[in-house]
Amino acid sequence: MTETRLRFPPSPTGYLHIGGARTALYNWLYAKKNNGKLILRIEDTDADRSTKESIQGILDGLDWLGIDYDEGPFFQTDFHDDHVTSAQKLLDNGSAYKCFCTKEVLDAKREAAQAAKQQRGYDRTCRHLSPEEIAEKEAANIPYVLRFKVPERTGTLGYDDKILGRIESNYSELDDFVIVRSNGKPLYLLCNVVDDIRDRISHIIRGQDHMTNTIKQILLYEALDAPQPVFAHMPLTLDTKKAKISKRSHGEIVAIQFYRDNGFIPWAFNNFLALLGWSAGNDQEFFTKEELIEAFSLERINKSSAIFNYRKNDPKFFTDPKAIYINEHYLRTMDIGALAVMVKRELVAENIWDPRYDEDKKEWYLSTLALIRDRFHTLKDFASLGRAYFAEDFTVEPKPLKKNVLKFEGLKEWLPELANRYEALESFNLEETERVARELATELEIKPGIIINGMRTVVTGQLAGPSMFDILMAIGRERVILRLRNIDNLFA
RNA sequence: GGCCCCAUCGUCUAGUGGUCUAGGACACCGGCCUCUCACGCCGGGAACAGGGGUUCGAGUCCCCUUGGGGUCACCA
Numbered sequence: 001m002t003e004t005r006l007r008f009p010p011s012p013t014g015y016l017h018i019g020g021a022r023t024a025l026y027n028w029l030y031a032k033k034n035n036g037k038l039i040l041r042i043e044d045t046d047a048d049r050s051t052k053e054s055i056q057g058i059l060d061g062l063d064w065l066g067i068d069y070d071e072g073p074f075f076q077t078d079f080h081d082d083h084v085t086s087a088q089k090l091l092d093n094g095s096a097y098k099c100f101c102t103k104e105v106l107d108a109k110r111e112a113a114q115a116a117k118q119q120r121g122y123d124r125t126c127r128h129l130s131p132e133e134i135a136e137k138e139a140a141n142i143p144y145v146l147r148f149k150v151p152e153r154t155g156t157l158g159y160d161d162k163i164l165g166r167i168e169s170n171y172s173e174l175d176d177f178v179i180v181r182s183n184g185k186p187l188y189l190l191c192n193v194v195d196d197i198r199d200r201i202s203h204i205i206r207g208q209d210h211m212t213n214t215i216k217q218i219l220l221y222e223a224l225d226a227p228q229p230v231f232a233h234m235p236l237t238l239d240t241k242k243a244k245i246s247k248r249s250h251g252e253i254v255a256i257q258f259y260r261d262n263g264f265i266p267w268a269f270n271n272f273l274a275l276l277g278w279s280a281g282n283d284q285e286f287f288t289k290e291e292l293i294e295a296f297s298l299e300r301i302n303k304s305s306a307i308f309n310y311r312k313n314d315p316k317f318f319t320d321p322k323a324i325y326i327n328e329h330y331l332r333t334m335d336i337g338a339l340a341v342m343v344k345r346e347l348v349a350e351n352i353w354d355p356r357y358d359e360d361k362k363e364w365y366l367s368t369l370a371l372i373r374d375r376f377h378t379l380k381d382f383a384s385l386g387r388a389y390f391a392e393d394f395t396v397e398p399k400p401l402k403k404n405v406l407k408f409e410g411l412k413e414w415l416p417e418l419a420n421r422y423e424a425l426e427s428f429n430l431e432e433t434e435r436v437a438r439e440l441a442t443e444l445e446i447k448p449g450i451i452i453n454g455m456r457t458v459v460t461g462q463l464a465g466p467s468m469f470d471i472l473m474a475i476g477r478e479r480v481i482l483r484l485r486n487i488d489n490l491f492a
Numbered sequence: 493g494g495c496c497c498c499a500u501c502g503u504c505u506a507g508u509g510g511u512c513u514a515g516g517a518c519a520c521c522g523g524c525c526u527c528u529c530a531c532g533c534c535g536g537g538a539a540c541a542g543g544g545g546u547u548c549g550a551g552u553c554c555c556c557u558u559g560g561g562g563u564c565a566c567c568a
Contacts, residue, residue, distance in 0.1 A: 013567085107565095183566080209562055209563070211563075283515085283516050465528070468528080
């Protein structure tokens with residue numbers, strides 16, 4: 001049995017997006033599951049469109065997701081010689097020929113064919129040139145491209161797709177495609193195959209948009225006398241209008257980077273991506289890394305394309321609701337220590353990180369995270385919605401301010417009074433703080449909720465949150481008293 | 493337009509001829525819980541694109557129609 005070798009070959013013409021990441025993930029999962037290797041190959045032969053930033057963006061994206069590779073990154077341009085050698089081999093063994101037709105002539109023919117509603121492939125004018133004619137044109141320095149000579153066979157050419165099943169195409173539909181440009185640079189179709197042969201790729205998992213390439217590439221494998229890999233064409237990721245997702249038309253919402261920058265947990269996002277077009281066949285939707293690798297299989301990938309259900313300008317969801325839901329799930333169930341590391345980055349970025357959270361205040365830090373994480377959606381929320389736990393410069397949101405504070409003028413006296421009683425308390429604990437608060441409400445003949453909710457707003461700035469008295473314990477007596485006494489400022 | 497692929501709730505999906513009056517999840521709507529808001533729990537609405545076959549029996553197999561997508565470059 002030969003080694004299982006997969007590859008992810010992005011072209012660095014834009015940042016890593018949802019679709020690309022999912023392709024990478026499926027390749028990675030398959031490699032891991034079969035004790036194989038994953039090779040990262042940057043296909044940068046399009047010099048005009050490839051950029052350094054894009055390469056870095058792809059590398060960063062994969063790194064963030066935790067999709068690691070065993071070999072590479074390789075750069076396709078470094079193997080230019082291989083590509084040229086193979087092209088020459090194809091010319092020598094009669095699998096390719098020189099075509100002297102100019103682009104202008106071809107374009108004109110194509111347009112004419114289209115107008116006449118006929119098939120628009122190359123008419124093979126140069127395929128039958130005699131050696132003399134070729135010599136003549138070469139002597140005249142007419143530029144030429146190299147075209148692959150599609151074998152003159154009847155019937156169909158096909159392969160067994162691991163996802164789609166048997167795929168066949170008629171020989172008569174096949175065009176003599178260009179493999180080398182007139183400037184001597186080999187094209188994608190060829191480079192890709194040559195690289196995959198050299199890298200001994202055994203399985204090619206890629207998007208369905210490559211299906212027509214596959215038929216042509218199979219011919220290339222044959223002409224190059226190389227074993228054909230297993231192909232698996234995964235469904236495409238579409239937007240809510242069923243259009244192909246692209247960075248260009250959808251912007252940052254489809255970029256992996258966006259999810260990193262918006263507080264997603266990397267594994268949660270992988271989990272979401274895995275479920276976009278694949279299911280384990282049962283009701284399981286949360287997987288650890290090990291579980292997902294174990295459960296993954298090509299056969300269970302859906303044939304139909306999946307819609308990335310992001311909602312632009314939705315006040316409640318800034319992306320696919322399911323992605324957020326999965327993120328929330330991990331946020332509240334993951335190991336608190338691991339979460340602490342992620343939240344630290346957020347607090348550091350906001351300049352509200354205290355180094356003691358790693359030392360003598362570690363226990364407080366961890367228990368506070370455990371207390372507040374239940375209501376959060378992303379990592380970002382710890383530094384924004386949860387700011388009051390870590391800093392004094394939190395903002396009091398307008399809605400709770402109006403509803404819970406300004407509506408009750410009396411709070412101006414009541415909360416400072418409560419602060420006094422908290423200060424006098426022998427022991428500032430859960431039971432005592434609640435007892436005192438309710439006692440005060442009874443004395444004042446008001447509903448305890450007025451005191452409690454007013455206090456929540458004043459102490460945390462938020463409309464909602466954990467149980468009030470748990471909050472008190474987390475914030476601590478000193479800071480609670482200061483904030484309660486500070487209520488006047490809110491009426492100003 | 494040619495060729496290719498696809499088709500179950502709004503979205504992700506389960507379903508491989510009978511156990512489907514179609515199951516789960518998200519989202520949505522009620523209710524419970526409650527100091528708020530979530531979580532959680534309970535409940536609700538919501539789909540087999542249409543038409544023909546095959547079969548005792550079809551969401552499941554076949555055909556047609558319709559719809560969606562992909563691809564038709566000296567891009568990758």
